[in-house]
Amino acid sequence: MNRIAAIAVHTFKESVREKVLYNLVVFAILMIAAGLILGGVSVGINDIALVNLGLSAISVFGLVIAVFIGISLVWKEIERRTVYNILSKPVARAEFVLGKFLGLVLTLVVNTAIMTAGFYLVLWYEKGTLGAPDLAPLEAVYFILLQLTLIVAVALLFSTISSPVLSAVFTLSLYVIGNLLDDLRSLGAQSGSAALRGLSRALSLVLPDFGAFGDIAPAAHGQLIPGHRILTHSLYAALYATVLVSSTILIFERRELR
Amino acid sequence: MRPVPARRAVALALVAALAGSIILRLGLDREASVQAPGTAIYVTSGETLRRLSLGYEGLLADLYWTRAVQYFGRQKLAGGGDFQDLGRILRITTELDPHLLIAYRFGAIFLAERPPDGAGRPDEALELIRRGIAANPSYWRLWQDLGFIYYWDLKDYAQAARSFEAGSREPGADLWMKTLAASVAAQGGELETSRALWSEVYSQAGNASIRRSAAGHLAAIKAAEDIERLNRLLGDFARREGRPAASIEDLVRAGTLPARPIDPSGAAYEVGPDGKAALGSGSRIDLRLAR
Amino acid sequence: MRALETTELTKEYRLGFWPKRRKLALDRLTLAVEQGEVFGLLGPNGAGKTTLLKLLLGLIFPTTGAARILGRPLGDVRVHARIGYLPENPSFYDHLTASEFLNYAGWLCGLDAAARRRRGRDLLEQVGLAESAAVALRRFSKGMVQRLGIAQALVNDPDVVFLDEPMSGLDPLGRREVRDLILDLRRQGKTVFFSTHILPDAETLCDRVAILNHGRLLGLGTVQEILGGSLESIELILHDPAPGVLQALAAFTTASVRTGDRVRLELAPDADVETVLAAALHAGARIISLNPVKASLEDYFLARIKDAVATAAGKGAGGGEAGRA
Numbered sequence: 001m002n003r004i005a006a007i008a009v010h011t012f013k014e015s016v017r018e019k020v021l022y023n024l025v026v027f028a029i030l031m032i033a034a035g036l037i038l039g040g041v042s043v044g045i046n047d048i049a050l051v052n053l054g055l056s057a058i059s060v061f062g063l064v065i066a067v068f069i070g071i072s073l074v075w076k077e078i079e080r081r082t083v084y085n086i087l088s089k090p091v092a093r094a095e096f097v098l099g100k101f102l103g104l105v106l107t108l109v110v111n112t113a114i115m116t117a118g119f120y121l122v123l124w125y126e127k128g129t130l131g132a133p134d135l136a137p138l139e140a141v142y143f144i145l146l147q148l149t150l151i152v153a154v155a156l157l158f159s160t161i162s163s164p165v166l167s168a169v170f171t172l173s174l175y176v177i178g179n180l181l182d183d184l185r186s187l188g189a190q191s192g193s194a195a196l197r198g199l200s201r202a203l204s205l206v207l208p209d210f211g212a213f214g215d216i217a218p219a220a221h222g223q224l225i226p227g228h229r230i231l232t233h234s235l236y237a238a239l240y241a242t243v244l245v246s247s248t249i250l251i252f253e254r255r256e257l258r
Numbered sequence: 259m260r261p262v263p264a265r266r267a268v269a270l271a272l273v274a275a276l277a278g279s280i281i282l283r284l285g286l287d288r289e290a291s292v293q294a295p296g297t298a299i300y301v302t303s304g305e306t307l308r309r310l311s312l313g314y315e316g317l318l319a320d321l322y323w324t325r326a327v328q329y330f331g332r333q334k335l336a337g338g339g340d341f342q343d344l345g346r347i348l349r350i351t352t353e354l355d356p357h358l359l360i361a362y363r364f365g366a367i368f369l370a371e372r373p374p375d376g377a378g379r380p381d382e383a384l385e386l387i388r389r390g391i392a393a394n395p396s397y398w399r400l401w402q403d404l405g406f407i408y409y410w411d412l413k414d415y416a417q418a419a420r421s422f423e424a425g426s427r428e429p430g431a432d433l434w435m436k437t438l439a440a441s442v443a444a445q446g447g448e449l450e451t452s453r454a455l456w457s458e459v460y461s462q463a464g465n466a467s468i469r470r471s472a473a474g475h476l477a478a479i480k481a482a483e484d485i486e487r488l489n490r491l492l493g494d495f496a497r498r499e500g501r502p503a504a505s506i507e508d509l510v511r512a513g514t515l516p517a518r519p520i521d522p523s524g525a526a527y528e529v530g531p532d533g534k535a536a537l538g539s540g541s542r543i544d545l546r547l548a549r
Numbered sequence: 550m551r552a553l554e555t556t557e558l559t560k561e562y563r564l565g566f567w568p569k570r571r572k573l574a575l576d577r578l579t580l581a582v583e584q585g586e587v588f589g590l591l592g593p594n595g596a597g598k599t600t601l602l603k604l605l606l607g608l609i610f611p612t613t614g615a616a617r618i619l620g621r622p623l624g625d626v627r628v629h630a631r632i633g634y635l636p637e638n639p640s641f642y643d644h645l646t647a648s649e650f651l652n653y654a655g656w657l658c659g660l661d662a663a664a665r666r667r668r669g670r671d672l673l674e675q676v677g678l679a680e681s682a683a684v685a686l687r688r689f690s691k692g693m694v695q696r697l698g699i700a701q702a703l704v705n706d707p708d709v710v711f712l713d714e715p716m717s718g719l720d721p722l723g724r725r726e727v728r729d730l731i732l733d734l735r736r737q738g739k740t741v742f743f744s745t746h747i748l749p750d751a752e753t754l755c756d757r758v759a760i761l762n763h764g765r766l767l768g769l770g771t772v773q774e775i776l777g778g779s780l781e782s783i784e785l786i787l788h789d790p791a792p793g794v795l796q797a798l799a800a801f802t803t804a805s806v807r808t809g810d811r812v813r814l815e816l817a818p819d820a821d822v823e824t825v826l827a828a829a830l831h832a833g834a835r836i837i838s839l840n841p842v843k844a845s846l847e848d849y850f851l852a853r854i855k856d857a858v859a860t861a862a863g864k865g866a867g868g869g870e871a872g873r874a
Contacts, residue, residue: 006656010642017644042324043465044360049324052317059313080640085701088606088634089657092626179312210313217316221357257608 003091007099008106015069015107024068025111028061029118036126050126051137051220054119058112059144059216063175065111066148069104070155071167078160083257094249097156101245104152109145116141133222139230140219146237147213151175153244154208160252178210208240304353311354319355326351326361330368330467334375341377345369348386352393359397362390366403367459367468370411372546375471380411399462401425402435406455409442419443434458449486449548453479477522478547481537484519485545488527488535491515502533550620552709552740553588553605554581558614560600560764574600576764577614582742582757584708587735589751590744591850592761598744599637600764602713606634619709630658633702637713639694643687647678647697650686651704658705672700677726691718699727710734712743716750728754748847760850767853775849782842783816785825788835797832801825811837 015021035053039046077083077100086096119137124130154174158167177184181204188200212233215225308315326347333341348365352358368376369383387404394400405421408414419442426435438458441451456479460472488506491514496502499512506527509515518526525538537543560575575597582588590598603609605616607623621628641650648669655665673679676696681689689697695718702710715731716724731741731754745751751758752772760768760775768775782803787794789810795802801824804815816825822839829836 002659003657006653010653014642014644038320038324041328042320043327043364043467045320045323045358048316048358049320052320056314056317081636081638082640082642084606084608084634084636085639085641085654086657087608088629088632088636088702089654089705090626090629090659091657176312180309183309214313216313217319217355217357220316254610256610257603 003089004095004099004102007086007091007096008103011073011100011103012106012110015073015104018069018072020068021065021107021111024061024065025114028057028115029122031057031061032115032119032122035122039126047123047127048220050123052216054122055137055140055144055216055219058115058119058141059147061115062108062112062144062148063151066104066108066151067155067168067171069107070152070171071159071164073104074100074156074159075164075167078257081257087257093253097160097245097249097252101153101156101248104156105149108148108152112141112145112148136219136222136224139225140215142230143213143215143225143233146233147210149241150208150210150237150244153241153248157244157248157251160248160255174208175210178208179214181207181209181211208244209236212236304350307350308354315354319351319358319361322347322351322354323358323361326364337374341368341373344377345379345382345386352386352389356389356393359390359394359400362386362394362400363403364468366407367471370407371471372411375474380407383407383411396428396430398425398428398431398435401428402458405438405442406459409455410452415442449479449483452548453483474544475547478543478545481521481541481543482545482548484521484527485535485537488519492529492533492535503529505529506535550584551617552582552584552586553616553618553742555579555601555605555616556614558601558604558616559612560597560604560609561612574764575604575611578761578764578766580759580766580769582740584740585735585738586756587731587741587754588743589755589758590742590761591746591748591751591758592744593746595763596761597764598761599713601761602634602636602711602744605711630705631708633705633707633710635698635702635710635712635715637717639698641686641689641694641697643685645686646683647673647686647689648682650697651701654701654704660705668704668706672703675703675730676700692720692723695719696723699730707739709740709742712741714745715743716745716747724750748850760853762853768849781848782818783820783822783825784838784840784842785814785816785829786837786839787812787814787829788837790834791832794829794832794834797828798825798834801828815842 032050032054035050038049038053042049077086083096087093116138119141120130120134123134123137127134151171155167155171158170161167162170184200184207185204188197188204191197191200218225307318311318326344329347330341330344344365348361348369351361352365355361365386366383369386370376370378370380372378384404384407387400387407390397391400391404401421401424405418405425408418408421419439422435422439422442425431426439434454438451438454441448441454445451453476456472456475460469460476463469463472488509491509492503495509495512495514503509506515506518506529510518520526521537521541521543523542525541525543527535528538530536537545555578558575558578559573562572562574564570564572578597578601590601592598600609604611605618605623606629607626611623616623618628619631642653645653651669651672652665655668660668670679670682673682676699678693678696678700681693686694686697695715699712699715702712712731715727719727728750731743734741755772757769757771758775759766785798790812795805795812795814798814798816801816801820802814803817806813822841826836826839
């Protein structure tokens, strides 16, 4: 436990020094502020557009940050051989993976919190006051964070197998597919063959369902997520993250560090 | 360090190229705007777009809505157009975000409005509103909009009354929905009823466009009511005096009217060649908007 | 319990995609190191020294064979609590300072905060980096990196220390310090297992050595055993000898070199020292020094490597590296 905490804290501190992260967060906040302009150019959607643009910015930049840190921080460790320093100590490979994952999640939470704070600042500037319906975006941010946790786990998994560029491509591809699982299923259902139907159904159940965490549009209309849905989705994210991290551990335990 | 003349040559080439590219851009922009005041809509299915948007359909809907507003504004600036793409843009917008209520409400009004102020497609407007009601059953104002289209654009007073009635049953509906249903059923087509309807639209209008349109209709209705009243007075005058009035001044001199009445645009009413009251020559009212 | 023992430890790499192309990095290596020994692993670049160390540390996995460290089999990470490791060409985290890094290393070894602070301070002192404690690692020179590497290898006060090329990157003063450090570790009863291709270091420090080439063990034992205790020659240095002196000793001399007013004579190894001395003194020579020259590890090494290369070339099994000291 102590060792996992050490690795997690170290990973977090290392990511904090990444200049790229600062740039991305700044850009995200700029984009959020641009929501003010979108509302002004259009008619009657000031608050809606602000929330839509703000949450979309947090989602997109969060995605970029997640992929970036998920891949670079682990790849760097292996490529630069600094991982030797860790594995020569009484640290199991599983502890290394877990520590890295938790450190990355901590980084995501902090970055997302900063962007969300910027978002609420802009929202407050636009609306003058904030009330109960303005909690809806916060729930959407929570769902975004669940998504990002899974993304970073996927990136971590791929980066223990392949090069950074390929890992990024695979991770983003999985994100796109994970948003289109309904289409995958219906594609299979429409095809004639039972085998394809079965395959597409199986895939749509096994692949990560990123689309389930989409909540930006309802949040823009002030719709809160029902409590049971928050619970089920949190559980799904926890379970799937376990799947991903366990896979990473299994792979990493067999990986030769030349 | 490169020698100075060579550096100057490079700087000059840079400025010349930049100027050339700007001139070229201007030319290309002019060409583009001549080609089509419309917009190119590459993806005709909102549903497809929604699937491709990976969770960002809300933002995309807002962008399409903004496009709709700008499209409409551009057409109006160009002196009215056929707004032929308006229906499609609104459909895509509402397929992306079925809860974007302003798209339904705005769409209803300007799709149904007769040219040059709108697209003159009440059937498309009906379809849009129906989809809005299906996606937002508790938003009773959409029933109001539906009733309005039946009343105003299709002159189907029975359907209009039914829509107002259905809307009045939703929780939270304003009380006047019920009275409106009743008066439409009884007096569909009467100016008074129309004025009530357009007053509601005006007071609820969330933006300047809709308010302007409603004001125009209200002004026309007021003018139409004034003309009806003036015609009654002219008739009375003719019966009393035994001859038709030559102008409105006759009524004023006879003491029927305190002063020469003006229409909402500030122009005085006149007596037309057929002996009936009419708008003054300087009037900016369009009486067609009264019906 | 032995500090380290390997049994037929073998590592075979598959090169590229084809199963046929394989490289045998370590070939059935069997050796044992007792606790408290300073053990040297010698061999040219590519001999398999680093491969062996990485196998022992669990960074790579053996193809066949086994090994035990302090009685625990490979793969038991808990034994890492009692060992330390300095990798070849160590690299650290640029964004940390020296003391932050040692703090992290100590944390991973389970030391509490106070112990980490104390240990960090002491170790930095010990390796001569006390003044650079707050300097970011990205600004460290190669020599400083090497010293820090040794420090982090000792952070948990290990019983067995594995050092891969500990002298690399150090100036002569630094190398002297590392030598003293290794001797100090031995004095504390620790086992030191280090690899090097700098033979004089091994000669002076090691109780026993193993010589590796192409993944195979060529020799194992004390330096004495390997060299066989034989003399290579006897060195006699005279001050400005008269020609008569040189003539008197001509029978014993195999080579002679004159440098200024000194002449260094190389005498046959089986020459009787007393006879030589008597002859020299009788001829009126002024003797500066008389030294037996033992066969050095270097010579042994070059000879064995040459043999191995010749054998390998004869077998036609791929070109090897010529022995490089």
